[in-house]
Every structure is written in C-alpha cells, then in structure tokens.
Amino acid sequence: MRLNALLPLTLALLAAPLVQAEDLPKAVQQLEAKGAKIKGSFDAPNGLRGYAAEYQNNGIALYLTPDGKHVLVGSLFDEQGQDLSAEPLEKLVYAPMSKEIWANLEKTAWIADGKADAPRTLYVFSDPNCPYCNMFWQQARPWVDAGKVQLRHIMVGIIRPDSPGKSAALLAAKDPAKALEQHEKAGKASTLKALESIPAAVQKKLDANQALMEQMGLGATPAIFYLDEQGQLQSQQGAPRPEMLGKILGKR
Template sequence: MRHILHFTYYLAAAGLLGLIALPALAQEAGTDANESYQASSVIDTGPPLPETITVLVDQGFTFHGTFEAPDDLQGYALSYDNEPMAAYISFSSDYAVIGTLIDPQGNAVMESQLQALVLEPMREATWSAFENTRFISEGNDDASHVVYTLTDPNCPYCNALWKNSRPLIEQGVLQLRHVLVGVLSEDSLRKAAAILEFHDPVSALETHELEFRNGGIRPVEPSEESQALLRKHAQIMREAGATGTPTSYYRDEAGKVQRISGAVSTDQLREILGVE
C-alpha cells in the first residue's frame, strides 16, 4: 500500500461532518451506529472514475461502486486485500480521504452502504464457493441452520468449535459443513488429506477430533486430487479475507451471509443462530 496516505482531520461543525478517521474495517455483523442517518443511497457508477480513485485502483485497490454521502461528498466503495474501506471526495476538490465517516455525535454513518456494496457481495461469493466445493457435512440435511467452517486439522480452536457444536447437531437444528484446509503446517495438509481420502470422511473427521489431544488422525502423503482440493480451499480462504481458523459462515434471519471468527461456545452458537 505504498504511496497511500490515511488522513485524520476535523471539519468545521457548522460546515460538513465531524471526524473522518481511519477505517474500522469489516465489522462482523455491524450496521450504522446512527440508523436515523440514512439519507444516502447506493447508486450505480456512470462517469469515469476520478483520478485519485484510479490511482488507488492502480495500486491494488478494488473498486466496487459509489454511494451518496452527506453534504458535498461522494463515497467510493473499495477493498484492499479483501478488506472493505471507503474513500470520500468533495465535489469541489480532487483530493480523496480514506476512512470512516463520523457524524458530530461520533457515529459511523456510511457503514451500511459500504457493507451493501463490498462486504455482502464478498460473503455471497464465499458462500457460493463453499457450496461448489467438497465439504464434510455433519448433521441432518433438513437442519434449520447450515454453517460452513474452515477447519484445519491441527487447529485447537477448530477442535473446540467441533465439540461445542455437538449439542446443536444432535438436536437436529444444525448442519456443520467443514471445508478442510491445511494452512498451519505441512502436517496439517497431510492430516487433511488423510481425512479426505478415508472411505468415510465423516467418520475420519470424528475420530480425529475425538483423538485431537493425542495427535488425531495419522497423516498421509496427499494425492494429487487432495493437493488440488486443498489448494482450492486455501484460495477460497484468501479471497474470503479469512485470516485464521476456524472462520465460519451462516445466513442470518434476513438471509444475509454473516461471519463468525474463532471458536464460540455452545451457548454463543445458539444465540448467534437464534435457536433454543
């Protein structure tokens, strides 16, 4: 991100906004803190991009669209390394500021626009990628909730999530779909291959998780097919912006894809999914 400057400054209270600060990137389930400040709407990009935005794109940013911002600001939805962020340009200026737009009460006011243009499409693409790869499914096919989770065989937090999900799976309300990755070590790749190549992968995964503290499943040399699949899963993980395991995805009551980072307890999982 060389040559990209982040600015923090105050605008006059009577003039424009409040504070334009560094971005609070990709809040997990966030909406605007000030829900009453929703005068702006997502709009399609028509004219050519301003030079300042073009420069950002040339330096590795991805442009996703524009949105209306308060006063004389135009918002530009961007991402860098799969992290959403916004840039703002005044209609009377050629300069761009990257950051979170704050109103005089200190509330972020453009987060929903940024999510609609960047975060939601990214997560839908991740969900689609999960649906179209090979995963290991635990639980009933008619379960009311489906959760995809990126699982590394050597990840203790993945093991904790596996254990904490048992009550919901046994209750019949959760189907947990493991997308295996081998990102922690070469041993992870070999153990993931051992699970994938077993004649009953669900049973192999269960045995591994139950024996996790004793080393789990015996690693094998991955076949070409397993190597290709695990490379594909690593790519999905990168494109999703997931930085660790387990990272899990589910659909909320509105049907939007949401993300859970790390292991959560059984009670937390119930609360997140909205099940008794």
Template sequence: MRRADSVVSFADEIAMIAMYQRALRTLLSLLLCVAGSFALTAAQAAPVAATAPPAPLSLAKVQALISSASRGRATAQSIFAGPGGLTGAVVSYKDAPNAPPSVIWVNDDASALLVGKLIGPKGEDLDKQAAQKVGLLLAPDKALAAAALPATNAIMVGSKGPVLTVFIDPNCIFCHMLYQQLEPLVAKGALRARYVLVAVVKRSSFAKAAAILSAKNPAAALQQDQAAFDPKTEEGGIKPDSAPSKAVTDRIGANNALMSKAGGDGTPMLLFCSKDGSVQQLEGMPRDVNTLLAELASRPRTRLRRLKRSTVQTLPRDMLRQRGACRLSAGKSAPARSG
C-alpha cells in the same frame, strides 16, 4: 454627645459604603451575564463560514507518497474513499511479486501512511471490509457460496436445522474444541455442520486431511480424528495418508486457497446465515456456541440475484432452485471420495 454622634455617623457611612459596593458588584455581574448572553446569541445567529472539505487525492499524489515512503518498492494500483477522510490504496510490492495486493491508508493531505489494522467503532476489521469491497477478498456471501460447491468435498453432518460451515484443520485444537461442542447439537437436530477440510496448522495436517477425504466414509474418518485428538500435542488422531492422490491433493490446496481468499487468518473459520438476512464470517473459537446457534437463520433472506452472474452459473442446478445464498448452506455437499 456631639462626639458620640460623630462616631455613629462615621460608622453608618462605612456601612453604607460597603452596602453600595456590594450592590455595585451584583449589578456588574448581572450586566456581564446579560452581555455574555447577547454575545452568545449573536454568535449562534451569525452564519458560520463553511470549511470546504479537502479535495480528493489523486492516484499520482498517493503514489508519490507511497513510492517515497517505501523507497520505490511499493506501487499504488488504485485508490478509493475510506472512513474518516482517509483514502485507501491497493498496493503491490516489487519485492514480493507473487504476493496478493494489500490495502493501506493515506491521510487527507497525503502527508502520512497508515499501515496496519484499522478498527471500526464496533471492533470490525475495516481493512478486511475494504479488501472485500475492492475485490481483493471474497465477501462472506460469495465465500459461503463457494464453500457449498461439491468441489470442496465438504463433509456435511446432521439431518436438520440451520447450517454452520466450518473450515477445519485436523490438527487444530480450537477446531477440536468446536467440534466437541457442535457434536451434541448436531445429534439432537439443532443444526447441521459443513466441515471444509484445510491444512494450515502443521506439516502433518495435509496428510491427515487427505486421509479423511480419501476415506470411504469421510464423516466417520473426521469423527475418528477428533475422538482420538491429543490435546497435549495438538495432534489429530487419524493416521496420515502418506501418498494421497493428485485429486485429493488438489482439493485440499483449493480449500486452503478459498480460505485465504476469504481473508481467513486461521482455523476454525466459520460462515453462516444470520437471522438479519446477511452472511456472517467469524474466525476462531466462538465465545458461546449456544449464542451463536441463536444467531443462525434457518430460512434465507439474501436472494441469488445479489450474487454475480459468474458465481450463479457455477452452482449446481439443484442449488439454483433454492431461494437465496443463505439457502445454499442447506444443500447437501457432495460426499468426499478419493481420486
């Protein structure tokens, strides 16, 4: 009996030790959790030392980096604050004195350059927005105001509805596809289209644009070009004008320059008044024309006072009676004539 009692007692002691160990581990875990909670609370309550933002870069510092990186071929004309702590620089190039300045980016300590497209969170072209902000490119509202002037000899088709301004090349296949999609909408009065003729796609584009603008009825000439368009060769169907007048030549050249000044990289380039009151600019074939149509505003919200005085002074008197920049797109463009 005594041996059995000893065995039982020893087993009980082992079980009690295991129980105490489990309890000790549980208590230790609780203590660690409580200690961690107090530490976290204290850390949250403790004042965080503010990190001073980096000092704005000077033009001299930016120029030193650009000059070094370009081996003296580029010059920073001016700088401005950019997104995400970047500094924008307006740069010209000694190798291309006639080329317009461009925008490049410098990091916060002027140790590296960013050259190329800077894209925003919604896919917006931040390079182009910056160029518009500093005056290298026309903002969309000013580009629309310029496109609406009689000097462009734009071709207005349609009698009612909001206006879509399209920079169109006679040999541009995407312009042709857009023209085909807009034609039935124009016919039923859903919109009006203002076509600004440019020549940027092929060598024959200039002579074909001249033929359209020199025609007695430019709208009919444009329709002829599009009706006979050859998708295989990507050629408009109108017969080129081999000897256009200087006036027509100058008009096409000025339209090309306007599209370039607006930042247009190709055709079609679209300008229109949006329902939110802003002027929007799109490049290329819209994914869905009906969706685009739903975005067009029939009444303006942007007022003429937002435009520079120099811009307003160049507008025809009948346009100045309109309420806003978006309303400019509702005015009638002057008919295109030769000479």
C-alpha cells in the same frame, strides 16, 4: 475482513450504478491506482460526492470535494451522530462481498457434519491436528445432534507436517463424515493415519481449500463462517466463548 460486524443500514441514501473507470474523477483514479476498487457512487451532503470502494478486503468511503480535485477518505457523521457512510458501504461493498464469499465456501471440498436439511449451516476451516477445532466440534454437538445445524468442515493442513496427509485421509475415506466423527470423538486418542501418498484428485481439493483460506487472509483454524439472523455473513476466529455459541449456532 470486517465480517464480525458488517455495518447495518442507517439512512436511505440512493446508490448510483457502478461507476465506469473512465467516468471517475482524476483524484479518485489516483486512489484506484493505489489498489482501491471502486464499487459505486452515492449521494453525500454539502456538494460532496461519495464513492464506495473495496481495499484489502475492507470497505472504505471516499468523498470527492465540490471542486473535483480532492478526496477525503473515512466515515462521515451528521449532527445526530449517524454514520452516513454505513449504508452505501453495506449495499455496494459488504453485501456483494458476503455473497461472493459464501458462494466460494459452498464450492470448497468440505465434509458434512449433521443433517443436510438442518436450518442453519456453518462453514469451518479445520485442521485434523487442531485442538480448538476439536473443541468447537464438541461445543456444537447439542445443535448438530438436534438436527438444527450442519457443520461443513473445509479440510486444510497447516498445523503439523502430517496435517495435509490426515486431511487427505479424511477426504479420501469411504465415508468421510463417519471418519471425521470417529477422529473428533476420539480427540487426543485418535488413530487417524496420514496418507503417505495423496491421490492427485484429493491433493487438488486440499490445494483449493488452502488457496481460498489464504485468499481470505486466514492464518489459523478453526475459522468459522455463518449467516446471522439478518442473513448477513459473520465470522469467528478460534473456538467461540460459551456465551457466543447461541449467536453462532442459533437457539437450542
């Protein structure tokens, strides 16, 4: 999913209302049958008709030729080098996709790390056995301790056989936030024990977290999601490089 660089708005193209399936030209319907989800149409130059589509969690632009029988797939640039596909894809595909992803993240079983009224919120898919999750936890301390960021750890179990049991132990703890803090602060010396028998309610939460992770095509932890200064959804796979921390966590 192209979340690290959601395309900025470039031209004031007018997007048409969402296209009904029966209104689509046959050439576009053929691509729809191959898995492209048509999100809307937009004006394009020289008799072309543009369609914004979602395909495998990415936005693609389709351009129907004037005869209505052929479709070109890809970006269209003008003589100034401006990408005429950028704005309609942002407006019709990426912006709605980002809102949906953020809403899904909010509904997961997460453990809060930081003040509830912190001005910046990050969602992090975390495994208790993940050393890079612990690295990011350590990296974020100045922002979390200053009340500027709240991390919301979406617990999963993918690294070791006892990972699900350890995630369950954190979620089932009397004070999950405190249990997580003790575990992360201890690092390799953590004494967190995996639950041998996971309560059904906790297992349901873990299953839902895991399902969302797989749905989003994520295969490793930490997977970090945040809103940038423009309110656009961005992601970071793995512990960030030091020079990226300000961008992800905000100003210190």
